[in-house]
Amino acid sequence: MPKENNLAAIMQELNQASGQLSEEQLELLSEAVGSARRVFVAGAGRSGLMMRAFAMRLMHLGLDVYVVGETVTRSLSKGDLLLIGSGSGETKSLVPMAEKARSLEAAVGALTLSPASTIGNLADIVVKLPGAPKDQAANETATIQPMGSLFEQMLLIVCDAIILRLMEKQALSGQAMYGNHANLE
Numbered sequence: 612m613p614k615e616n617n618l619a620a621i622m623q624e625l626n627q628a629s630g631q632l633s634e635e636q637l638e639l640l641s642e643a644v645g646s647a648r649r650v651f652v653a654g655a656g657r658s659g660l661m662m663r664a665f666a667m668r669l670m671h672l673g674l675d676v677y678v679v680g681e682t683v684t685r686s687l688s689k690g691d692l693l694l695i696g697s698g699s700g701e702t703k704s705l706v707p708m709a710e711k712a713r714s715l716e717a718a719v720g721a722l723t724l725s726p727a728s729t730i731g732n733l734a735d736i737v738v739k740l741p742g743a744p745k746d747q748a749a750n751e752t753a754t755i756q757p758m759g760s761l762f763e764q765m766l767l768i769v770c771d772a773i774i775l776r777l778m779e780k781q782a783l784s785g786q787a788m789y790g791n792h793a794n795l796e
Contacts, residue, residue, distance in 0.1 A: 621764075624754055628741035628765050636738040637769065640694075640720055641776040643736050644669070647692035647718065653679040653708055654696035657763045662696045665770035671792060672777055679708060689716040697721065698742065698762040700728025709733040722766055740765045 654662035669676040677684040693712040721734035742762030
């Protein structure tokens, strides 16, 4: 495929992938995020960056949200939600977090390619995202993009869709959310 068509091909992949999402799973996740006492997000690598972006928007909504691993992150407890973004659902640094959250009686949510994974099995809420694993086979045609790019893009888009659902439920506008935007930049 010529380079000038790469953007169109990526957009087509995203459009096809969005049609594979479960509205029921998205609504369950939206309800869990909206009703949690506090929300903690975790992910590794690029997935972690997408989860950090989600945390920022949740903060703009006025929610009590933390990124696991940051020095200002509080302790997790019952009534809280740990939300993990992991394509494989087997990321070695994230599995113990899900196990710990379960032991503390916090809810666990997973955004993953693999609902039957370790993290998926530990989760109370699982949203199956379309995409391809980082180590996709050379003959796989699910995506033209390298490694986990399609998953990571869908992770960000799904998180933004959850934000829109929460905005609708709270009757918030982007302008109202701007009041929570950082002002020491």
